[in-house]
Amino acid sequence: MRWGFLGASKIGASALAPAILEAGHMLHAVGARDIARARTFADRFAAPRAYGSYAELIADPEIDAVYNALTNEAHVPWSIAALQAGKHVLCEKPLALNAAEVGALQSAEQASGRRAMEAFCHVFHPQIARLTEVITAGDIGDPVAIHSWFGGNFTFDPAEFHWIPERGGGALYDLGCYCVSLTRVLAGREPDHIQSSQTLRNGVDATLAGLMQFPGELTASFTCSFDAPRTQQMTILGRRGRVQLDWPFSTKGRATHLDFGDRVESFEPMDPYVAMVAHFARATVGAEPMRYDLGWSLGQARVLDGLRGAAKQGSRVSLLRHHP
Numbered sequence: 001m002r003w004g005f006l007g008a009s010k011i012g013a014s015a016l017a018p019a020i021l022e023a024g025h026m027l028h029a030v031g032a033r034d035i036a037r038a039r040t041f042a043d044r045f046a047a048p049r050a051y052g053s054y055a056e057l058i059a060d061p062e063i064d065a066v067y068n069a070l071t072n073e074a075h076v077p078w079s080i081a082a083l084q085a086g087k088h089v090l091c092e093k094p095l096a097l098n099a100a101e102v103g104a105l106q107s108a109e110q111a112s113g114r115r116a117m118e119a120f121c122h123v124f125h126p127q128i129a130r131l132t133e134v135i136t137a138g139d140i141g142d143p144v145a146i147h148s149w150f151g152g153n154f155t156f157d158p159a160e161f162h163w164i165p166e167r168g169g170g171a172l173y174d175l176g177c178y179c180v181s182l183t184r185v186l187a188g189r190e191p192d193h194i195q196s197s198q199t200l201r202n203g204v205d206a207t208l209a210g211l212m213q214f215p216g217e218l219t220a221s222f223t224c225s226f227d228a229p230r231t232q233q234m235t236i237l238g239r240r241g242r243v244q245l246d247w248p249f250s251t252k253g254r255a256t257h258l259d260f261g262d263r264v265e266s267f268e269p270m271d272p273y274v275a276m277v278a279h280f281a282r283a284t285v286g287a288e289p290m291r292y293d294l295g296w297s298l299g300q301a302r303v304l305d306g307l308r309g310a311a312k313q314g315s316r317v318s319l320l321r322h323h324p
Contacts (some may be wrong), residue, residue, distance in 0.1 A: 001064040001281050004057045004087070006078055008041040009069035011092065015121075015252060016067055017045045019273035025281065031057030035141075054078055058085040065284065067119075068092060071161045072168025072251035076101040079116060080108040088284045089116040090277070094173045095294075099301040106294045115284045120181050121250045127256050128185065131236070131243060137185060140238030140260075146183050146220040147235050150175040150249060151228025156201065162226070163202045171208040172307060176224035178249040179234075180303050183212065183220045186236060187272035190299050191220070194306040194317045199227075210307045234244045248263050 003020050005012050016025055027047040032038035035052030042050040051057045058066060058081055065088040068079050076096045079089045083105075084197055095118040096102045109116050122128065135143060152175050154162055161167040162174060184190065191212035198205040207225040214220065234248040243258040251272055258265040283290040302319060310317040 001025045001284075002062055004029045004031065004060060004063035004066050005041070005047075005069065006031055006054050006057060006066055006068045006082070008034075008037045012069045013041060013044065016069070016090075016119075016277070017041075019271060020067075020278045021045065022271065022274045023086060023277045023281065023282075025277070028063055029057055029060055055081075058082045058087060062316075063087055064246060065090065065281070065324040072173055073097060073161075073166065075168075076105055079105055080213045083108045083112040083114050083116060085178070086112065086114060088114045088280075090119050090280050092119050094118075094168065094177050094301070094304065095297045096301050097168050099298060099305050101302045102294060102298045106298065109294060115280075115290060116294055117222065117280055117283070117290060117292060118209075118300070119276065120178070120292065121249055121272040121276040122178060122182065123185055123252045125267070125272040126270070127245065127248075127251070127258055127265075128182070130265065130267075131245070131258060133188065134243065134258075135236070135238075139241065140236065140243060141240035142216075143186070143218055143236055143238050145218070145237040146186060147152075147222065147237075148179040148183065148220075148225040148233065148248065149225075149228075150178055151225050151230055153228060153230050154185065154226035158202050163204055165203040169202075170206075170208070171224040171226045172198075172205050172208045172210075172304060174224075175226075176208055176210065176222060176302070176307070177304065178232075179222035179224060180210070180212075180307070181300055182234065182248060183222065183301065184249045184303070187214050187218055187220065189214055190319065191303060191306075192319050194303065194310050194319060195315075196307045196311040197314075198311040201226075205308075205311065208307070208311060210310075212303065 017313040029049035031051040039050040066082040196210040
């Protein structure tokens with residue numbers, strides 16, 4: 001596949017461009033508002049074209065797929081534009097700022113005949129496949145509780161998009177979405193009730209704690225914060241055992257471990273971005289089903305909407321209206 005990048009982003013340079021090349025694809029073009037930045041990025045990865053606007057990039061007829069690494073509020077508008085231009089789209093998280101935006105993206109996907117996917121690479125790490133296998137097999141009994149946390153230690157800058165409400169700022173969108181996505185994968189179903197509490201700074205959630213009640217007897221909680229040291233962890237408690245993930249989300253190039261208490265299963269360093277890109281490319285040509293399609297992302301957005309609403313209202317929110 002010939003890829004075009006919307007934005008000359010840090011994550012694009014450190015993770016996605018190397019993954020695309022390792023997966024056997026080509027970075028064809030980079031588009032940025034600053035043509036010099038686009039050209040520097042393109043030269044670094046031997047991409048033949050650089051554009052000084054996003055519109056020019058998505059109009060390039062030789063691009064097969066677009067990676068959207070723009071700021072959060074620009075994810076859906078430019079992803080829709082790319083689909084309408086006949087490109088597949090791999091878009092950074094959070095895919096959208098609300099469930100209605102995901103619905104608009106679904107309509108554009110269906111009309112275009114192209115595919116779109118949210119770029120959550122952590123779910124493609126082998127430790128998650130193994131953990132899912134353990135839970136499905138009943139090795140720890142029925143899960144009764146899941147807890148995770150993700151700290152980022154962000155420097156406060158009111159001019160930076162992470163701290164601007166209108167641009168999709170806040171710890172939930174940047175960090176908590178990882179906790180929510182992996183919890184949903186492991187639970188294998190959607191929550192029906194949600195509670196949350198937040199600490200605001202500059203109108204965005206600097207810290208947010210959420211509680212999700214799933215059908216049956218599973219309760220999941222998480223905390224995400226811009227004010228905590230860079231740390232992450234997840235624990236799953238079952239009726240007969242527990243599993244702890246020492247590093248569940250940012251796993252690129254890192255050895256990871258599943259700690260069962262009486263034993264530890266270890267995983268060698270690998271690049272989940274490569275696995276994600278390879279899956280996405282195969283799914284776009286119908287070689288395998290899209291594992292995390294826009295229907296899955298719609299469920300993700302509904303949960304994030306519920307968490308934001310519960311934090312704002314200070315009350316418990318029911319999601320049953322979304323899951324008749």
